[in-house]
Amino acid sequence: MNIKIKRDELVEYNVSELKGATLLETLNYIKTKIDPTLTYSSGCRSSVCGSCAVRVNEKEVLACSYKVQEGDVIEPLKNVEVIRDLVVNMDKAYEFNAKSKAWINKSASTPDVTQENEKLNEVQSDCILCASCYSACPVYAVNPEFKGPFSLTRVYKYVSDVRDSDAKEKIDVIQTNGIWDCTLCNECTMVCPQDISSKADIEKLRMKSTQYGYMDPNFGSFDGGLDFL
Numbered sequence: 001m002n003i004k005i006k007r008d009e010l011v012e013y014n015v016s017e018l019k020g021a022t023l024l025e026t027l028n029y030i031k032t033k034i035d036p037t038l039t040y041s042s043g044c045r046s047s048v049c050g051s052c053a054v055r056v057n058e059k060e061v062l063a064c065s066y067k068v069q070e071g072d073v074i075e076p077l078k079n080v081e082v083i084r085d086l087v088v089n090m091d092k093a094y095e096f097n098a099k100s101k102a103w104i105n106k107s108a109s110t111p112d113v114t115q116e117n118e119k120l121n122e123v124q125s126d127c128i129l130c131a132s133c134y135s136a137c138p139v140y141a142v143n144p145e146f147k148g149p150f151s152l153t154r155v156y157k158y159v160s161d162v163r164d165s166d167a168k169e170k171i172d173v174i175q176t177n178g179i180w181d182c183t184l185c186n187e188c189t190m191v192c193p194q195d196i197s198s199k200a201d202i203e204k205l206r207m208k209s210t211q212y213g214y215m216d217p218n219f220g221s222f223d224g225g226l227d228f229l
């Protein structure tokens with residue numbers, strides 16, 4: 001079985017010795033048996049840490065859970081700086097969490113959290129920051145300052161947390177390069193290993209924004225397709 005890995009150029013490796021191996025096991029095999037210079041990231045080996053995300057045949061996957069197949073083409077994530085081979089610099093992606101104020105600000109009188117409250121953002125809490133959604137999002141191609149799927153999912157997580165005291169401040173921050181820039185294409189949802197739908201979270205944040213008096217800035221420029229009048 002042969003696979004190709006994008007390094008400075010596409011390099012083909014014969015990994016016929018391996019049967020039913022994950023991509024991470026295959027990368028480890030190549031590094032120990034064929035080419036010690038191959039560089040990639042990994043940690044937990046069990047889909048928990050999010051560090052091994054790459055693209056296979058143009059789709060984002062976790063290397064530790066993906067089973068390698070004949071002819072696979074492996075590339076680093078998109079929309080991030082490639083440091084070497086499959087290792088990317090995630091700093092800019094993580095900066096968006098800070099820019100989006102995606103953390104909790106507890107009020108002095110914190111209410112008790114019920115099980116129903118917890119369910120509101122249970123799924124969002126499962127994000128492992130693998131940045132697969134960031135890589136798959138087409139908006140970054142035209143706007144590298146877009147706050148993007150996982151940061152907006154984090155904002156939703158905290159905005160929907162009953163203990164948070166400044167939801168309004170978070171909603172204010174995501175009006176620019178945020179929720180209204182998303183095209184609702186759903187690419188982020190399709191690649192998320194944790195079944196998180198950032199698209200759905202963005203839609204909920206849009207509804208929340210209207211409750212605070214915001215409206216879609218693109219709405220005013222919509223001409224209703226009546227150019228011929």
Ligand code: SF4
Nearest residue numbers: 137182183185186188
């Ligand atoms: S739905 Fe929005 S955030 Fe998700 S990939 Fe599409 S444009 Fe990006």
Ligand code: SF4
Nearest residue numbers: 127128130131133192
């Ligand atoms: S939302 Fe999903 S795809 Fe995006 S960083 Fe979190 S776990 Fe990864």
Ligand code: FES
Nearest residue numbers: 043044045050064
């Ligand atoms: S090595 Fe941790 S998610 Fe793959």
